[in-house]
Structure formats: structure tokens, C-alpha cells
Amino acid sequence: MSNSFRAYVGNEKHQKVLIPIISIVLGFIVGIIIMLFSQLNAGYLFTALLRGVFGINTKFIGTSRSVFNARYIGEFLVSSMPLILTGLSVAFAYRCGLFNIGAEGQVMMGSLFSIVVALSFPGLPKVILLPMVVIAGALGGTIWGFIPGLLKAKYNVHEVVVTIMLNYVGLYFLNWTVKSLPGSSLVRTVDIPDAAWLGSDFLSDITNNSRLHWGFIIVIIAVYAFYYIMNKTTFGYELRAVGFNKDAAKYAGINVNKNAILAMTLSGTFAGLAGTLLTCGTFNYGRVIPAFENYGFNGIVAALVGGNTAIGSVLGGLLFGALQAIQPIMQANGIPREIAIIITSAIIIFVAMQNGIKSVLNKIGNKEA
């Protein structure tokens, strides 16, 4: 190994990028090994990725049927968008030194608030109702983030414990409310009015009838807002100071508790928006959810893989969105969708082992420089 390579992997800045990439590669390797052991064709994993992410169907190459199908790209984005938002949510809290396990519940509360507002004002025009629905969703998540923030600041209750509990409260509260809304069946509400719908025929048309919706604009705004708050504002400076070093922040007269509350609260806002996207974009009705759908938990990984930055969360969200989008395609090829779940989980494990990966990199880097 050349010296420049060693210096490269030993450098802390490069490691921030290298470690997620290594984790992802290792995760895929684990998936492939398991496929080989199960005597499955590992090649299908890659054809599924090509098809699920880029819309290219390799089977049709050389036939008269169209190789490219934009619907897959649309669906890939639809599954990625909520994950980007929950990724931002987790990353935001993490930058202030807090671990938001509660994005899951915050997504549900966002869904709930959106659906309630959407169904309560059926007569309003789209220019009024749609912003209301979005704000309601943001508010739902915000409240669900504020509670653990407040408890942390006032009584030093650990945010992990509170957010886990609130996930369950959110789940059952959502289901109970959805079932109680007028016209609901045991599994869903009635359709939301068109005025509250994020979907669009235009987007659907250009992506060959996918469910792609205007939510991506919300995602772009959220990503920019994250970046702007974190890096350009006085508030972001305080958040980062608290996140990096609570003692030094206190020394500088920064109100650590206030920042903890605000960080958790805004973290919830991002997750709440994901709920709106699901309810009023991906679907157009409120759903009864039998169990956690893991938007929040996958958001944790998206944030971790992305190094808790805005752009990193986007990339992380896209990665796990892709792994979600390929599941039906793999299944159609006779490969259990669990393989994609195994890969996701393996990446989580490797990201969690980042200190180990780091020490290996350091060893390679240090042997000779």
C-alpha cells in the first residue's frame, strides 16, 4: 500500500466520508454472501437496484419493449422522501447532543394532525388548505418533539426513554383517532379532499403514473432550512456548541437547557413533515398502522450514514429509500424482500461499529506514514 493511501485513510476528515461508504459496501457484501449461501442469484440484487433506482430494466435490453421506465424513479423518490426528512430530524437533534429515537412517533403525529385538518375543512380551496395541512403536520411532530425536550431540560429525563414511550403513545393515539374519524373503516379514513392532496397529475404523467408528489419541494426546503439554521445562524452556533461540548457551552453562558428543548422541538418538526408527506402524498387517506413502519428508525441510520449533515441525510435517505424500493422488484424475481432488509440491518450494524472501522483505518494509516 502506498504512503499516500495510508495518509488518506488515516486522515480524520476523509474518514468521515470513508466510514459510511465502507459500512454500505460491507452491508451489501453481507447481503450477497447470504444470497450465495441461500443459492440465490446475487446478480438480481443489482438488476433490481438498476431497475428500482434508475428505472432501467436489463431484461428488456435487446427486446422491442422499452428498457427505461420512469415510474420506478418516481417510486424510488416517493419512498426516499420521508426517510430524508426523518434523517434530518435525527441529525438535527444529534448535532445538539441529543438522540431522537422518537422520529417514528413524530411521523405518526404529523400524519395524524395532517389528516384531521384535511378532513375537517373539506370546502377550503387548495391554496389555503394545503398549507394548513402541511403546517398541521409540522406542528404534530413539533409537539411530539417538544415533550421529550422539555422533560430533558426540566427534569433531566433521558430523551431516549421518553421518545421510545411516545412512539407507542403516538401509534395507538393515531390508530384510535383514525378509526374514530367520520366515515373511517377499521383500516383507513375516507379519502382526503383534493385540496389537501400533494399529488399531481403532472408529476405522475412525467414519471409514467408513479405516486411522485409535490412533497419533494417540502423536502428541498427542509434540507436547506437545516443547513441554514445549523451553519448560518447564531442559534445554530449555540446548538453545535452544546452538541460538541456542553461544558464549554455552559462556560460561554449558553443556555444548554433551552437549546435542548429547541433542538428536540425542531427535530420533531422535520419528522412531522414526513408524516404529512405520507398521508397527503404517498397515500391520500389516513391509515391505521398495525406496527411501526420504521420511518423513524431508518431515519436514524440515514442520519448516521450521512454524518448528521443536511446533505448526508439526503444521501442516506436516498440509499435506504432505494433499499425499500427494490424490495417488490426482488420479490418478483423470486428473491425474498428480506434480503434488502438484511442489507439495511447490516449497514446499521456496520455504521454502529464505526469506531471499530475507524481504528482499523487508523491502524492502516499509522503503520507508516
Add this chain to the structure above:
Amino acid sequence: MNNVVEMKDITKRFPGIIANSHVNFDLRQGEIHALLGENGAGKSTLMSVLFGLYQAEEGEILIRGEKVDIKDPNVATKIGIGMVHQHFKLVHNLSITENIILGVEPKNRWHQVDLKKGRAQVVALSEKYGLTVDPDELIENITVGMQQRVEILKMLYRNSNILIFDEPTAVLTPQEIDDLIIVMRNLVNEGKSIILITHKLKEIMAIADRCTVLRRGECISTVEVAKSNPSELAEMMVGRKVNLDLNKKEIDEHKTVMKIRNLSVKDSKGLDAVKNFNLDVRTGEIMCVAGIDGNGQSELIQGITGLTPCSGGTIEFLGKEIQNTKIRERTEMGLGHIPEDRQKYGLVMDFDIKENMVLQSYFKEPFSTHGKLNKEAIKEYSDRLVEEYDVRSSQGSDTTSRSLSGGNQQKAIIAREVDRSPALLLAAQPTRGLDVGAIEFIHKSIVAERDKGKAVLLFSLELEEVLSLSDKIAVIYEGEIVGVLDAKDATENELGLLMSGAKKGDLPDYE
């Protein structure tokens, strides 16, 4: 030649730096050989190579003339090398005997640990070398000086005859240092050979036979101490002439800026770490709170700056009682704080320098307008401070603080705190762990503040620093002031007695 250790041409590299470059070092039978150098000069690396913690890339080590390969500390122990680390490696809830025999316990015929036999061996060793310890006492109940004796006994118990002492006097009182010197002499007389890692010239003059000076990883020279003098050694260590004399301006007029009355502050266990504490800090004067570590200094600093609430008494600062005000209010009133733990409190290590430079003022114009950071203003300000206070780094204001050396980290903090021109500068152990060059700079900055007519409240554990820097010395013992003296009249011996609580001194009348 009777060389017990010969290190030839040792080279040890770390990414980006050469910690030791072709260093030669030898230790004669029965001598005390000092290893002198600034922080980062490569002393610890060299000794870590000898003790097997690191492997050198080049060079060889000969022990009593035989080439050895010291793969790890176990090998080092086996061939008779022992080391007393700067931070002791003791199990606090075990007894002295248990700590000493740990790992090489004597066994009885049932293969159980034979504590009795171990205890007898410990007693025998401690008598032979004059290392008085109570073999049955728990580590947590004994003084730091005694803990050090336990560390020495650990080496002796393992039959080490090449003893490495890493900065052994850093934690000791003057009296304990005297005792240690006697112990080291005893050890040498009994046939041991000693390597003493230090940056204190006075100790070298007092005890060492020879001295090897390292600078930037290179061996500068090895000299006979008797034929050298402190200023020559200092020059070799730093690489230029060092002026440690401080010229302080005569100041006659003093105004009291801070009055502390009957202050008490509790420690983390809820016990009074500071009690009935009285002190006046005046303009144009460096008031030093001196004492042995752990006598309430940290709690006092935290109480004054607001990091910990005071449990009683008053602090009057510029005519206003501040004991219940917020940290930022105190800072804004003109309290500068160079914290005792610079990496914990002084800097956000993952911030770059410019972000740290505005840690106390980021929210004010021109650094922030309407909640938005003004990056150009911050950068400009930071560039000026970096230049003025000579903070050396790879990328100027954009360097991550973590990558700075300790001295430059401290300079950055001093730049930030002094540039705000505070009415009172509280400097807690401002030179701890720094090299001579940085110490010189920091002392001059502090004296400059005093000369400008500001008040300085200094906390220091280093007696030399206390005596050279202060105008007045208040000795703290178990959370109380036990004597206030003029620095001009103070002697090390007297301070030592006050610090250890053996004597009570005079106190001024506090109204």
C-alpha cells in the same frame, strides 16, 4: 563502560511527525539521568519505546550489553524495567499490599493468593528503601505522595532495577518533593539506575547526574549536570535564549474589584468544598490562590464564574452582588475566565479556531446581526487575534481546535479572554502542561493585564509560578484561606507548610 541501557539511533514516526529522530540515549549503572525537553519534544515517546508501549522503526536497544526486542510492557518488566507513570495506575478500593502484588501474587500451596507473605515482602521493601507506607490502608485513603511511593514499591517488588519516573513531582508539595529526592538517592545507593523525565530545571540541578536534552524529536546533547547551569539547559531545551524574568510595573494605587465574603460552594458529593471563604482582589495586582490540588480550588473557580451555584455567602464584583447571576451576565460585566481544564471548558474542540474566538461574544454585533452569523466579521476578528497572540496552526483561523498543540490552544483562550479587556481576569492554572516558550508568553500576557491596571486572580499549583507571578498569595487548605502573604516575603518552605495545613498564617481583616 557500565551502561545498563543503551538506545541507539532510535527513530519513531507518527503520521505527519517524527517523534524521535535518530536519538541516542544511555543510562549508566547507578546514575540518575534526566531526560529534559518541552512538551512534544519526544521524551515520553522515547521512554514508551523503552517500556515497550511503542515499537521504534529504526535503531536498537541494548540492556546490559545485550540486544533486546521489547515487544510489550511485560517484556520490559521481565528484563527489569519499571515505570512510574505521571497518572498513577492504582486500584483505589484495594489495599496498598494488594496493589503492589497485583499480577505477581505470591501463592500458597493451595494456589491461593498468600496475602501474608506479600505483606511481609512489602514491609521488607519499604524498610529497605525508606518508603514508609501502611501496607493495609486502602489507596483511596492515602495522599498522592504516598500513592507515588506505592508505585515505586510496585517497581521494586517486580525486581526492576531500571526505574523510569515520568514527571514525578508534578503532583507533590515541596516537602514531598524533598522526600522523593531522598528516596531516589536511596534507590541509587542500592544499585538501581533511574531515568527522570521532567521539564523542571531546578529538579535536575538538585538530583540528576547527567541530563539528555531533546528538542523536536532530536537529541540535542547529553551533559554532566555538575558542569552545566539552568540557563544553559533552558536554552538547549527551547533552542533560544529564554527570559523567565518578569518585569512588573510598580503600581501604588489599588481598588478592590471583587470582594468574596463567607463564601461556600459544595462539591459534586454535596459536601462543602469551599467554606467561610474571604478574599479581596484588587486592580493592578495579581492575587494568587495557592494550594495543593483538591483543596477546593476548582469549586471556588466554578462558584466565582457561575458554573456551580454558591451555597452561601456573597461575591461582590464592581459593586454588585453576583453570586446568583447567570454566567453570561458575569462575563458581560467584565469577568474574564481562563478555565482550569481548557479542553473541557475553554474550547469547543471540534469548532475551528474562529468559532472558538467568538465563544463569549458570538451573539453580539458585529459577529451576529438579527440572529444571523456574520462569518466575515468573525473571520477577520479571529485572524487578528491569531496574529497578535501568535496562535500557530496549519490553516490559521480555519484550523480545527483539536489539532492545535496545548500551548496554542491556551494562547487562543488567552487571546479571547484578554482581548475582551475584562476588569478581572481569572486565570486557573494557565500554564499547566505547557512548554517553556508558551509559559513565557502566557506569563507576560498576564503581567501585561496587571500593568494595565486590571485585577488578576490566579490559581496555580506550581510554586515557582506562584512565587514569580503573584503580588499576593492566599493559601487555600481544605476550602479555607489559611494565610495571605506578600509574594515578596514568601518562601517556598513557608508556603509548603501552609499548603499542607501544618501551620496557620496571618489573615487580613475582612469587614
